[in-house]
Amino acid sequence: MKVAKVGLRALLLAGAMAATMPTVGSAEEFSFKVTAFKQAVAEHVGQNESIAAFYRARGFEPIWTGPSDEDRARRVALLEAFAMADVHGLPTRLYNEHTLRAQLAAATSGRDRGLLEVELSKLFISFANDLQTGVLDDPGAVISDIKREVPRRAPEELLSRLTTERPDAVFRSLVPPTAEYSRLMRAKLMLEHRIRHGGWGPVVQASSLEPGESGQAVVALRNRLVAMNYLKPSLTTRYDEDMTAAVRAVQEDHGLNVDGVAGASTLRAINAAPEERLKSIMVAMERERWLNSPEGRGKRHVLVNLVDFHAQIIDDDKVTFETRSVIGQNQSTHRTPEFSDTMEHMVINPYWYVPRSIIVNEYLPLLRSNPGAAGHLEIIDGRGRVVSRGQSFAQYSGRSFPYSMRQRPGPRNALGTVKFMFPNKYNIYLHDTPSQSLFSREVRTFSHGCVRLNDPHDFAYALLSRQERDPVNFFQSILRSGQNTKVPLAEPIPVHLIYRTAFTQAKGNVNYRNDVYGRDEILWRALQNEGVSLMTHWDS
CATH class of the missing domain: 1.10.101.10 (PGBD-like superfamily/PGBD)
Structure with a gap:
């Protein structure tokens, strides 16, 4: 198989590269070549401050193109990694070992080697970024509802590791460490x-x-x-x-x-078509790389796969609780975004504060013609006081309406009996709902953007089990009081809202879900633009 040939091919190539390195002649010739090499490096790294800082700190000495055993080991590791680019679904045209061999063979002068030295460092950083944290630098520029900042490592840090650790170990460490990947x-x-x-x-x-x-x-x-x-x-x-x-x-x-x-x-x-499923898998691998941050996902975290319509609590990589979920409608204003944040508290017997967009688009038109409309909602001024309905609202527009609106706690509250808060600028949270019939649907895209849970009480008990001796009675006593109550979590929990049309299980076949928002299709085209392609035609 192709993978089995990688080590031998890289070793042969490393020998070929070593043979292309110029031999040392007189002291004057050596000095000239070293000077030309360092000058070329110094000139060529000027556009990248991180790489420039790395080479300045080491006196512009090489890490790739020198004749030492350490340089040779780095070249071998780089070539072996490039040979695996297609396995990871990376843009193989950028990481071509044959091109690299030709470049090394052609670099006979000090200046040529200096220019190639910098190019190899840039290529290494590009490969490290692609493999470790994703091919796409800014997924949000591709799809605005992806609210993720790719956790890139500093170029200087990546290059420095090559000088203090075994190069092959550095490359292995770039691979996302999750079982899912x-x-x-x-x-x-x-x-x-x-x-x-x-x-x-x-x-x-x-x-x-x-x-x-x-x-x-x-x-x-x-x-x-x-x-x-x-x-x-x-x-x-x-x-x-x-x-x-x-x-x-x-x-x-x-x-x-x-x-x-x-x-x-x-x-x-x-x-x-299996080719379509393959695209889903490769996009899922890219999405998994976006989550490869130094701090990880958290030993305990909440995971919501939007297109699977489920929310899970994960403890030490094992699912310890799972419930069905409802996500945002497939409309530009309602689609649930993808992001990560930290759950800090839950609110039992919550008020529902109506989003401004819903007030302006749905309720204000009713209030202008009938002040008593939407009587299940309170109208609140800036100081939190309830505004009398005995006035006209006809003079207000969407911009000038000075009030907010809320629904009191109760069995008909839009948020149900509890909401789970991870404060974020997108105003997204998990919550209960009185609309239980929606959880029996196959496709559950019905909310204005927040995530509704089928078993919110059990979800609350699972979260509270780490801090309350009797989480059920603790929760139920507050619920029975009918009082709006904020309950802080003793240990804040990371929450990850993800979108995976392909995902795996420890045993069994790959799971697939429909691309309900069409995001994977858009991401695949973006990956293609970066050089990613289906590798289905080479010889086995």
Whole structure:
């Protein structure tokens, strides 16, 4: 296989590079070459202060193009890493070992080596950034609802590590350390192999299939399920119990209603092209790199995969609580953004303070014609006092309306009985809801942007279990009081709102979800613009 050849290829290449290094002649010739090398380095790093600072600190000595064993080891590590670029879904055209070999062979003068030295450092930093924290420098510039700052490491720090640590260890440390990233990478390789050997076969030509049926469409379904690793090979032409179990497994892995019937949504999932699934995996790998910050996700954290419509509490990389969720409607003003923050407290018996956009667009037009409209809401002035409805609001526009609006705590409150706060400028939080019927839907995009939870009380108990001896009674006693109560968390908890149309489990097949906001499609095009491509056609 390709990966098995990497070490030998890099060692041979390192030997070739060592042979291209100029031999030392007279003292004058050596001095001239050193001077020319350092002058070229000094001139070429001027545009990048971090790289310039690194080379100034070491007297403009090389780390790549010198003749020492240490320089050679760095070149070997760099070439081995470049040979793995396609495994990680990086832009391979930028990291081409053959181009690098030619550049090294051509660098015979001191000045040529100095110029190449700087180029290699720049290339290393580019590769390190791509692998460690993502190909896209600013995902928010691609999709405005992605509110993430990519956790880039300082170039000087990356280069310095090469001089104090084993180069191969430095490159290994760049790979995101999560089990999710490793499993996604493995899934990518396996799916590429499957695509190169025929994919999942012909699609199923049917609108719906049910257990007990037989015929050509059932045979096509059988073959597709076998190729997708959901069914053992067989010659059956009947939609039997084994096929029903396989369809149920597909439905489970695709977030569909699990009934064993291959209806329209199930057949869409089964008929999806493996190349499209591969794109989802590669985008998921990119998204995973964005979270590779030095502080990590937190030993305990809350994870909300928006398109999976679930919220989880993770303790030491294990899911200890999970509940269904509802996210924002697929409208420009309502889509739930992606970001990370820290949950600091919960509010039991919350007021619902109506967002300004909803006041202006929905309630103010009603109030202008009828001051008594939306009577379930209180109108509040700037000092928190309730404003009388015995006045006209007709003179106010969206800009001039001076009041806020809120709904008192109670069973019909839009936030339900509890909300979980991680203060952020997007005004997004997790909360209860009286609209429980929405949690039975497959696609749950109904909110104005916040995340609604199906089991908010159990979620609260799980959070409070670290600080209360009896979290259930503690919570319920406050709830029964009917009083609006803020409960600080003794240990603030990181919250990560993510968007993964492909994600893995410790065991089993990759899970896929619909791209409900169309973000993955946009991100894939952005990655293509950076040189990322599907690697499905090389020889195995």
